Amino acid sequence: MSVDDRRRKAERIRHLLDTEGESVHRNTRVFNEGRYESTADLEDYEALKEEARAIKEDAIERLPELLDRVTEAVEANGGTVYVADDAADANRYVTEVVDGRNVVKSKSMTSEEIDVNDALEASGADVWETDLAEFVLQVADEAPSHIVAPAIHKSREEIADLFNEVFDPDEPLETAEELTRFARGYLGERILDAEVGMTGANFVTADTGTLALVTSEGNARKCVQATDTHVAIAGVEKVIPSVEDLQPFVELIGRSGTGQDITSYVSLFTPPGDSPTFGRGEGAGSDDGPGADDERPLESGDDREFHLVLIDNGRMEMREDDGLRETLYCIRCSACANSCANFQHVGGHAFGGETYSGGIATGWEAGVHGQDSAAEFNDLCTGCSRCVNQCPVKIDIPWINTVVRDRINRGEDGDLDFLVEGLTPDEEPGGIDLQKRLFGNFDTLARLGSAFAPLSNWVARAGPARSLMERTLGVDERRELPTFERESLVDWFADRGSRVGPDEARRTVALYPDAYTNYVRTERGKAAVRVLEALDVRVEVPAAGESGRAPLSQGMVATARSNAEAVYEALSPAVAAGHDVVVIEPSDLAMFHREYERLLPEDAYDALKGHSYEVMEYVYGLLENGADVDALSAGDGERIAYHSHCQQRTLDLEPYTLAVLEESGFDVVTSDVECCGMAGSFGYKSEYYELSVDVGETLVDQFSTDDAADRTVVASGTSCLEQLDALLTRRPAHPVRLLDGR
Amino acid sequence: MSTEPLATFESSLTDVGVELVRTPAEGFESTLAPLLETPAVGTPLPFEGVSLPDAVETDPTVRDLEAARTGVTAAGYGIADYGSVVVQGGADGEEPVSLYADEHVAVLAAGDLLPDMDAAFDRLAEDVRSGTGQAVIATGPSATADMGALVKGAHGPIDVTVVLLEDR
Numbered sequence: 075m076s077v078d079d080r081r082r083k084a085e086r087i088r089h090l091l092d093t094e095g096e097s098v099h100r101n102t103r104v105f106n107e108g109r110y111e112s113t114a115d116l117e118d119y120e121a122l123k124e125e126a127r128a129i130k131e132d133a134i135e136r137l138p139e140l141l142d143r144v145t146e147a148v149e150a151n152g153g154t155v156y157v158a159d160d161a162a163d164a165n166r167y168v169t170e171v172v173d174g175r176n177v178v179k180s181k182s183m184t185s186e187e188i189d190v191n192d193a194l195e196a197s198g199a200d201v202w203e204t205d206l207a208e209f210v211l212q213v214a215d216e217a218p219s220h221i222v223a224p225a226i227h228k229s230r231e232e233i234a235d236l237f238n239e240v241f242d243p244d245e246p247l248e249t250a251e252e253l254t255r256f257a258r259g260y261l262g263e264r265i266l267d268a269e270v271g272m273t274g275a276n277f278v279t280a281d282t283g284t285l286a287l288v289t290s291e292g293n294a295r296k297c298v299q300a301t302d303t304h305v306a307i308a309g310v311e312k313v314i315p316s317v318e319d320l321q322p323f324v325e326l327i328g329r330s331g332t333g334q335d336i337t338s339y340v341s342l343f344t345p346p347g348d349s350p351t352f353g354r355g356e357g358a359g360s361d362d363g364p365g366a367d368d369e370r371p372l373e374s375g376d377d378r379e380f381h382l383v384l385i386d387n388g389r390m391e392m393r394e395d396d397g398l399r400e401t402l403y404c405i406r407c408s409a410c411a412n413s414c415a416n417f418q419h420v421g422g423h424a425f426g427g428e429t430y431s432g433g434i435a436t437g438w439e440a441g442v443h444g445q446d447s448a449a450e451f452n453d454l455c456t457g458c459s460r461c462v463n464q465c466p467v468k469i470d471i472p473w474i475n476t477v478v479r480d481r482i483n484r485g486e487d488g489d490l491d492f493l494v495e496g497l498t499p500d501e502e503p504g505g506i507d508l509q510k511r512l513f514g515n516f517d518t519l520a521r522l523g524s525a526f527a528p529l530s531n532w533v534a535r536a537g538p539a540r541s542l543m544e545r546t547l548g549v550d551e552r553r554e555l556p557t558f559e560r561e562s563l564v565d566w567f568a569d570r571g572s573r574v575g576p577d578e579a580r581r582t583v584a585l586y587p588d589a590y591t592n593y594v595r596t597e598r599g600k601a602a603v604r605v606l607e608a609l610d611v612r613v614e615v616p617a618a619g620e621s622g623r624a625p626l627s628q629g630m631v632a633t634a635r636s637n638a639e640a641v642y643e644a645l646s647p648a649v650a651a652g653h654d655v656v657v658i659e660p661s662d663l664a665m666f667h668r669e670y671e672r673l674l675p676e677d678a679y680d681a682l683k684g685h686s687y688e689v690m691e692y693v694y695g696l697l698e699n700g701a702d703v704d705a706l707s708a709g710d711g712e713r714i715a716y717h718s719h720c721q722q723r724t725l726d727l728e729p730y731t732l733a734v735l736e737e738s739g740f741d742v743v744t745s746d747v748e749c750c751g752m753a754g755s756f757g758y759k760s761e762y763y764e765l766s767v768d769v770g771e772t773l774v775d776q777f778s779t780d781d782a783a784d785r786t787v788v789a790s791g792t793s794c795l796e797q798l799d800a801l802l803t804r805r806p807a808h809p810v811r812l813l814d815g816r
Numbered sequence: 817m818s819t820e821p822l823a824t825f826e827s828s829l830t831d832v833g834v835e836l837v838r839t840p841a842e843g844f845e846s847t848l849a850p851l852l853e854t855p856a857v858g859t860p861l862p863f864e865g866v867s868l869p870d871a872v873e874t875d876p877t878v879r880d881l882e883a884a885r886t887g888v889t890a891a892g893y894g895i896a897d898y899g900s901v902v903v904q905g906g907a908d909g910e911e912p913v914s915l916y917a918d919e920h921v922a923v924l925a926a927g928d929l930l931p932d933m934d935a936a937f938d939r940l941a942e943d944v945r946s947g948t949g950q951a952v953i954a955t956g957p958s959a960t961a962d963m964g965a966l967v968k969g970a971h972g973p974i975d976v977t978v979v980l981l982e983d984r
Contacts, residue, residue: 101961206970207962223962230964250965257963258971266878282944292915292958292972299911317941321933324953332961336898338972340953342940347949348906352878365882372876372909 075507075761080548083761090424091768094227098219098421099772101226105412106748108333109464116329126322127468130403133314134393140280140313141384147283152346153380157310158188160387164307165193168272171305171381174198175269178261178301180287180294181205182274183221183406184385185307187429187442190272202264204293206257213240219422221431222331222408227421261293262364266352271297275308276405277323278382281316282344285382288327290338298341299349303379306345310384311402317342323405326466330407345380392441397477401437403467410434410461410471415720415749415769416454425454433461433471440478449482453762456753457627458720459664473672479629483510500625501632509548510628513755517620517637520593523558531557550763554800556594563592563599567615572607579612580701583692584648586641588659589620590792598807601814602658602689608815609693609701614653618644621662626669627754638665638673642682655686658810660722660790661754663688667725688722689810690731690790697737706813709739715782716809717745717773717798719791720753731790731809738813743782747773750789752797770797777802788812821896821931822980828899832956833968834976840983841865844923848888851921851977857881858888859908861923863984876909887917887973892943892951894929894978895936900955901978902936904948911950915958919975922954925984 075083113119133140145155158164168190177199179185191201191212203212207225211218214236218224225233230250237253238246241260247253273294277286285306287294298304314320320342328334350372392398411417411432414425422431427439427447433455440448455475465471483506500515512519523530533539534555543549564587576582583606591599603613618641622634645655657663666686670679687695697703714735718728728744735742751769756762777787777798787806789795798806829836839847844866857880858872872888873880889910891901901922903914914920930936940951958972968974 204971205962206960210962225962228964233963250963250967253963254960254967254970258969261971262882284944290958291960291962291970293970295911295915295952296971299915317944318937321937324937325933336900336953336955338954338956338958342944342951342953344944344949347911349911349950350907350909363882365878368878368882370878372878372881372912375906 075509075548077545077548080761084764087420087424087762087765090420091764094219094421094423095419095768097227097229099418101223102412102418105223105332105408106418109330109409109412112329112333112335115335116325122322122326123466123468126326126466127403129314129319129322130467134311134399134402136315137310137313137390137393140315141310143280144278144283144313147281148380148382151283151344153283153382155382155384157384157386161188161385164188164383164385164387165190168305168307168383169193169197171303172197172199172270175303176264176267177201177270177272178204178265178268178297179208179272180274180289180297181208181224182272182307183218183429184274184309185272186218187387188307188385190307202261202268204261204265204297206254206291209257209261210236213237217423219426219431220408220411221406221422227423259363265296265300266364266368268297268301270303270305271301272305272307273297275306275312276327277320278308278313279315279317279320280313283382284317284342284344286320286324287339287341287343288324288337289341292339295339295341298343298345298347300352302351302377303381304345304347305381305383307383307385310386310389313384327405327407330409330464330466346378348375348378351375351378388442397481398437398441398474400469401434401441401474403469404434404438405467407466408432409464409466413460413464413748415458415460415747415751416456416765418748419768420454420765425451427451433475434469436478437471437474445478445482448478452479452482456749456756458749458753459668459724460720460748462724473669476626476629476631480631483507483629500630501636502630506630508546509759510630512547512549513758514625514628514630514633516624517589520558520589524560524562524593527558527560544760548760549758550760552763553758556590556796558593559596561596563587563596564615564617566596566600567603572612572614574607574610574612576612578610580610580696582612582614582651582653583656584645584653585613585615586618586645586655586657586662587615588657588662589624591658595792595795595808598658598811601808601811602656604815605693605706605810605813606656608705609696611696614648616644616648621665622669622673623661623665624754626665634669635673638670642674642678645682646678649681649685653685654692655682656689656692657686658689658808659792660688660719660725660727661793664721664725688727688730690734691727693810693813694730694734697734703737706738707815709735709741709812712740713785714740714742714812715745715777715785715787716742717750717777717787717789717794719789719794720749722790735809735812740812743785745773745776747776750791750794750797752793754793757793757797766797767801770801773798774801821929822926824931825894825896825899825929828897829978832899834899834956834978836978836980838980838982841981844979844981845869847979848921851886851979852888853885853919855880855883856886856888857884857913857917859890859905859910859913861890863890863923863925863981866923866981866984876913881912881916884917886919886921887913887915888921888923889914891922891924891978892928893936893939894924895933895953896929897932898955900953902940903952903954904943904950906949911952914952914954915972917973918969919977920954920973921977921979923979923981925981927984929980
């Protein structure tokens with residue numbers, strides 16, 4: 075990316091933070107908290123997710139067969155099925171069916187994907203969005219910023235100004251209720267006048283040809299009932315085997331999305347429906363509201379036509395693609411957007427492509443619109459993994475984003491530039507962005523930085539060097555760079571040696587020296603050694619390299635794999651000897667527990683996962699098994715504000731740190747933000763610096779309340795510590811340092 | 817039926833802002849009377865010994881629907897865990913009658929109250945296979961948050977009341 079591209083990107087993000095950030099943040103936080111509350115009420119949440127996942131896996135596996143079955147079922151009911159190859163094909167078919175008549179639509183992201191409104195309007199048809207948010211966007215001529223609540227970026231005041239300007243009502247509209255009543259009346263007339271009702275479908279059952287529509291306003295029901303012709307548009311991936319299969323999805327989708335146990339209406343339509351219709355509209359509105367003068371009797375709905383338009387548009391190819399296939403399991407609930415710190419702050423107009431937004435959008439955009447659309451926003455996923463446990467069909471969304479990032483790095487054709495390739499230490503192709511290459515090779519950088527410290531630190535801090543780094547590498551000048559220690563943790567320990575003999579040891583562990591702990595924050599590594607030894611654990615610090623997290627976060631999968639293999643080789647003797655592996659940096663433990671499944675042979679992954687622990691989790695286990703808490707430094711009621719790490723929370727490891735600190739006598743409050751915003755290299759990148767700080771400020775606010783402002787700040791992740799250090803005047807520390815007697 | 821699903825149903829309905837009124841079949845008309853604001857529209861009720869009063873229009877025009885204060889339909893099932901009623905049927909106009917009036921009154925036989933979504937989908941699947949063209953799992957009034965705050969009554973009813981026929 076050129077320096078100008080970075081500047082343009084930064085400007086665009088700054089503009090959205092200023093104009094839309096506040097509304098997006100307020101609304102997504104409500105959805106996010108609602109999801110946590112609503113899913114906590116569900117006794118069998120995990121089992122339902124497993125069930126939903128299994129249904130989707132099976133359905134996508136058997137998709138061609140299910141498409142035949144649903145076609146048979148719909149035709150037997152008296153409807154028509156058209157499987158469209160792409161957007162143009164779908165629009166041609168729909169335009170023919172509509173034939174210039176008036177159309178009322180309910181919300182459908184798939185219809186946005188194919189731009190059917192434009193095609194219909196070009197053919198002379200009138201098209202009205204009846205979902206109130208889509209109506210607002212239609213009037214404003216804007217694109218959705220969220221897949222479930224598309225006008226989430228607009229405040230009530232902005233909507234009122236828009237309506238008052240465009241519709242010029244007798245009394246200016248002000249409250250949400252007034253705006254809703256006005257829109258209901260206005261759209262009510264459009265519904266009476268319409269002859270075609272267009273809906274999407276959340277699910278389509280192959281056995282019966284039933285559509286499930288998950289809605290709250292009631293407009294989808296009205297669009298179908300009022301009109302003579304029902305056109306439903308859905309991606310082919312929406313087909314599931316049977317009506318019974320709907321149950322887990324119905325229980326999960328509202329909770330996962332907006333945090334409602336269930337939305338107002340879940341319609342199971344097996345069209346063509348026979349509800350009485352309003353027939354051909356006659357311009358029935360008057361000052362007394364829609365239909366006030368309309369003495370027409372309702373007409374029989376027996377002749378209603380139904381067209382199910384199933385869209386391929388790249389999906390059958392996604393089905394064959396190991397990197398993108400899981401995307402097809404997505405039920406478009408928006409949990410991955412709402413639980414994403416970056417999305418919460420900047421919204422879908424930045425964190426989205428041509429149609430889709432949020433975490434899973436990279437998969438959709440790469441699949442249906444192509445890699446270029448995904449490339450626009452793919453970097454906004456920092457791999458923090460907070461969406462992983464929130465997805466009702468258990469899609470590994472960060473992995474999809476990583477795979478697509480890798481493909482973007484490699485270019486359309488995956489060409490390798492062998493000359494450049496030969497001169498760089500990683501496993502990546504020549505064309506990869508220099509900024510990504512820099513951060514992806516952090517291990518090399520840190521090794522050199524340490525070897526030449528303190529000179530390297532002085533040079534790196536010097537003004538000319540920083541502006542050069544910003545211009546050539548996109549490393550933001552406003553960020554303080556890490557200070558490398560001359561003596562690495564591994565070297566320190568080699569000189570010092572182990573202080574607990576094999577015979578007196580309760581356990582023996584290999585303390586994993588992640589690159590930050592080894593070269594930058596050696597003090598937390600030393601503290602971990604002393605704390606473990608105080609609990610009679612024999613510690614070794616093997617010279618294992620970087621885990622692969624750094625290159626993986628840049629989409630450099632091959633380099634990550636090679637790092638993973640080297641780490642496994644360095645740690646496997648300890649594992650083979652029955653020792654435990656203790657990890658300080660949560661993002662590296664998350665590599666061992668999550669991503670190594672994709673990078674290492676199965677037995678290696680299982681062995682390392684089975685024997686590795688986060689350091690505070692390990693201390694917790696020691697205390698539970700008879701170690702004496704009095705051997706650790708006592709808290710004596712010291713007041714602590716603790717921020718757990720995103721990936722640590724995904725692995726459900728936050729409670730151990732909390733329990734250990736409390737058992738040691740500390741008084742702890744915790745943050746509840748999804749991420750600190752630093753996320754490894756993300757906050758260093760000049761195009762994302764301001765977003766990173768905006769996300770971080772939410773955490774800072776939580777630690778600046780009356781109750782928290784005087785507390786010692788503690789965080790588990792390196793990135794979180796750097797972000798907090800930059801944004802607070804208090805200097806934060808890793809929790810293990812609180813337990814260290816020195 | 818045990819009282820447990822009924823108690824769950826009642827508390828779930830309260831959570832979603834729906835009033836539950838209980839009556840034996842013979843008391844239906846007097847129970848309905850205070851709930852009925854005219855003009856009212858309705859669809860025929862399939863419960864033995866239960867019928868709609870004359871004030872309820874069962875063959876409405878477009879104007880009747882738009883003007884209706886109350887719309888009365890039967891509910892095929894209730895779902896206790898969620899406080900949902902399942903509005904089924906088609907040709908008689910259950911869909912417009914339950915949608916256009918300000919208040920939807922759903923009449924439910926106690927014997928059709930199901931404990932949870934699992935039980936509901938078993939029955940719904942059977943119904944679909946035997947020809948029920950539409951079934952709407954309706955939970956609370958229609959609602960939207962699209963205009964900057966939560967508003968009850970978006971395109972559908974503002975209020976919902978469930979009349980439970982205790983002996984049906």
